[in-house]
Amino acid sequence: MTESYVIETQDLTKRYRKFEAVRNLNLRVGAGRITGFLGRNGAGKSSTIKMLLGISRPSSGSGTLLGRSIDVAAQCCESRRHVAYVAEDKQAYGYMTVAQMIAFTRSFYPDWNVDMERRLLKQFDLPIHRKVRVLSKGMRTKLALLLALARRSRLLILDEPSEGLDPVSIEELLQALVRAAGEGTTVFFSSHQIAEVERVADHVCIIDRGRLVADTSLDQIRRDYRRITFGFSTDPPRVDFTGEGIGSVRADGRQVTVMATRNADAIIERGHRFGAASIDTNPVSLRELFLDLVKEESRDALV
Amino acid sequence: MVFTLNPSSGQPLYLQLMQQIRHAIETGVLQSGDILPGVRTLSQQLVVSPNTVVKAYSELEHEGLLELRHGSGAYISSRSAKKTRSDRFRRAQERVRGLVDKLRHDGLSEEEIQRLVEAELFYPASANRRS
Numbered sequence: 442m443t444e445s446y447v448i449e450t451q452d453l454t455k456r457y458r459k460f461e462a463v464r465n466l467n468l469r470v471g472a473g474r475i476t477g478f479l480g481r482n483g484a485g486k487s488s489t490i491k492m493l494l495g496i497s498r499p500s501s502g503s504g505t506l507l508g509r510s511i512d513v514a515a516q517c518c519e520s521r522r523h524v525a526y527v528a529e530d531k532q533a534y535g536y537m538t539v540a541q542m543i544a545f546t547r548s549f550y551p552d553w554n555v556d557m558e559r560r561l562l563k564q565f566d567l568p569i570h571r572k573v574r575v576l577s578k579g580m581r582t583k584l585a586l587l588l589a590l591a592r593r594s595r596l597l598i599l600d601e602p603s604e605g606l607d608p609v610s611i612e613e614l615l616q617a618l619v620r621a622a623g624e625g626t627t628v629f630f631s632s633h634q635i636a637e638v639e640r641v642a643d644h645v646c647i648i649d650r651g652r653l654v655a656d657t658s659l660d661q662i663r664r665d666y667r668r669i670t671f672g673f674s675t676d677p678p679r680v681d682f683t684g685e686g687i688g689s690v691r692a693d694g695r696q697v698t699v700m701a702t703r704n705a706d707a708i709i710e711r712g713h714r715f716g717a718a719s720i721d722t723n724p725v726s727l728r729e730l731f732l733d734l735v736k737e738e739s740r741d742a743l744v
Numbered sequence: 745m746v747f748t749l750n751p752s753s754g755q756p757l758y759l760q761l762m763q764q765i766r767h768a769i770e771t772g773v774l775q776s777g778d779i780l781p782g783v784r785t786l787s788q789q790l791v792v793s794p795n796t797v798v799k800a801y802s803e804l805e806h807e808g809l810l811e812l813r814h815g816s817g818a819y820i821s822s823r824s825a826k827k828t829r830s831d832r833f834r835r836a837q838e839r840v841r842g843l844v845d846k847l848r849h850d851g852l853s854e855e856e857i858q859r860l861v862e863a864e865l866f867y868p869a870s871a872n873r874r875s
Contacts (some may be wrong), residue, residue, distance in 0.1 A: 475793045608794045615791050623784035623794040643793045660756040668756075722866075724754020 445472045447596050447627050448493060450504035455497065455651075462488040464651035465502065470629050470644075475622050477638030477667065478631040479731060480648040486631040487529055490600050494526055505626035507596060525626075527599040531581045535574030539567050539584060544564040546588045557624075564613060565595045578605045586614065590621050598619055599630040603637060615641050637728040647734055654734045662730060667705040670698045671712040672719035682708075689733055691730075700725065700733055745773075749790055757792055758799040767801070769809060770833045771819060774833065780810070780818040 448470035455463040463485040470476050480486045484564075493495040493506050495517035509516035522593050547553045562569070565583040568576075576584065582602060587598060597618075603611045611634075619641055622628050632638050638645060639659065646657035666688075673695045682697065684691045686704035690697065701708050705722065712718055712720055725733075745756050748766050768774040769810065783801065785826050787794040801818050804810040811819045 474795065612791065616788055619787050619791055620784070623787055636751075640791060641793055643795050659751075660758070663754055663756045682842065722863075724752065726752035728752075 446470060447472050448490075448504070448629065449492075449548060449655035450502065451493060451581065451599045452502035452503045453489070453499055455485070455492060455501040458604065460700040461651050463492070463499075464649065466648070466651065468504075468646060468653060469656070470627070470646070472623070472627050474643040475618065475628040475641055476630075476644045477630060477634065477681075478646050479635065479638060479727075480631070481633060483647045483652040486648060487600055490526075490598060490631060494524070494533070494598065505583075507675040513630065516635050522630060522657040525592045525594035527582075527585045527589050527596045527597075527602055529600040529604070531578075533573045533581065533584060533588075537573055539573065539576070540569040540572050541585065542573055547591070548633050549739075550592050552593050554591045554593050557593075558587065561587040561617065564617075574665065579607060579610045582606060582614070582724055583610070586617055588627075590617060593624070594626060599628070601631055601633075603632060605679055611637060635728045635731055645727065647731060649735050650655065657729065659727070661727060662727065664726035665701075665703040666730060667679075667701045668698060668723045668725050669701055669705060669712070670696055670706055670719075670721040670723075671715075671717040672696050675716075682711075695730065698725060700730075747786075747790060749792060749796075757796045758803070761796065762804055763770070765804060766809065768812040774820050774822050776822045778820045779816075780820070782817045785817075793841075 446469045448468060450468045451465050453466040453468070454461065462483075465690075466485070466489060468489065478489075481623055488497070489491055492499050493511055494502060494513070495497055495511055499512060504511045506517070507520040509520040511517055511520075532731065534545070537545065543558065547558070559736055561583075564582075566586065567580060567584060567587070573581070575585065582605075586599075586602065599618075600617075606614060618628050618630065634718065642659055644658050645662075646653060665686075676695065682699050686701050688700035688702045692698075692700050697712075699708055699712075709720055709722065745765075745768060747761060749760050751757065753760065765780070769788055774780075780801075781789065783794050783797045788795045790797075801820045803811060805812050806817075808823045809821055813819060826867065844857060847860075848854075852860075
């Protein structure tokens with residue numbers, strides 16, 4: 442089965458003067474999935490999203506959103522009709538009340554999901570007569586989410602939706618994302634909250650210093666990724682731990698730890714052949730993988 | 745039914761869900777004719793991607809344990825009774841319980857026992873060679 446992608450970029454690059462925020466990014470986001478977009482602060486997440494939506498222009502490279510070029514204004518407008526976006530700052534018109542803001546937005550979309558609007562209004566407990574200007578950060582995020590979800594868009598893009606939310610609100614946010622996905626919307630959201638991505642996402646893309654460092658499904662991480670620690674009773678022999686399925690290798694005294702991305706069995710086998718006295722295998726959490734990749738990158742940069 | 749999925753356990757979530765449903769059928773907690781919630785409802789309840797539930801349900805349907813009816817949820821199949829081998833399962837459970845008790849008596853911690861079992865299950869070749 443050929444997979445269809447709602448987002449595809451080729452060597453997408455964004456330069457701000459001499460600083461490269463996004464470097465030759467080749468990002469692909471599959472349809473019908475929840476994809477988490479992870480990275481540290483300033484890794485290039487927002488810059489990427491803004492280019493995808495036509496809010497800022499790529500310095501070089503290209504990309505498509507729902508099959509339409511992100512660099513041609515007319516095509517970009519067309520794709521934007523099917524894409525709902527919750528921006529980092531969750532802006533709305535401050536002088537309107539919550540009810541007015543909803544009615545105003547509703548008027549643009551003939552396919553507006555009134556049922557979803559009512560359910561979320563109730564679930565989020567939004568004060569409909571209060572001015573948007575005086576809403577708390579959490580309330581503003583929930584309003585932005587309601588406006589985005591009730592549009593029945595094909596693709597929902599959220600930039601750090603959980604930032605500044607309390608645990609209960611994060612739970613409600615995740616439930617809303619899952620609900621949108623259940624109604625057939627593809628979800629792409631950036632975050633540096635690893636735990637929430639690990640829970641709801643099907644797929645994860647990790648960006649570091651403007652470059653894509655991981656693009657994998659969470660099932661694959663859980664099934665194939667293993668941290669294998671070999672203990673040697675003599676000084677560790679110079680085992681050649683390079684090759685297929687080996688992400689990183691760290692030596693610490695008589696212990697060698699290998700991060701395997703697949704072929705864990707074969708790697709364990711190799712450790713045996715080199716006389717390892719103990720072998721410990723553990724699954725790799727998304728947090729560990731993230732730290733490993735991001736640290737790896739910083740080490741490369743120092744070389 | 746209450747299901748508990750652990751996102752960092754080193755096993756895909758859909759497999760965890762399948763195992764818990766299968767286990768509930770084998771122990772008789774779920775029986776032929778019982779209904780599991782629909783994909784959307786369960787995914788919202790568990791706060792996991794709907795694809796996780798879709799995958800678990802369709803694999804269990806393939807195994808003949810579930811019958812999916814559009815719009816009305818997932819039924820425990822009448823054929824599931826034959827598939828459950830509940831007596832065999834219960835006997836095996838007793839043996840495992842006995843073994844675990846014995847190992848505990850020998851002074852092994854729960855974590856050590858778990859590691860031993862996992863090593864046998866996932867890496868039988870290397871585990872054997874170690875001894």
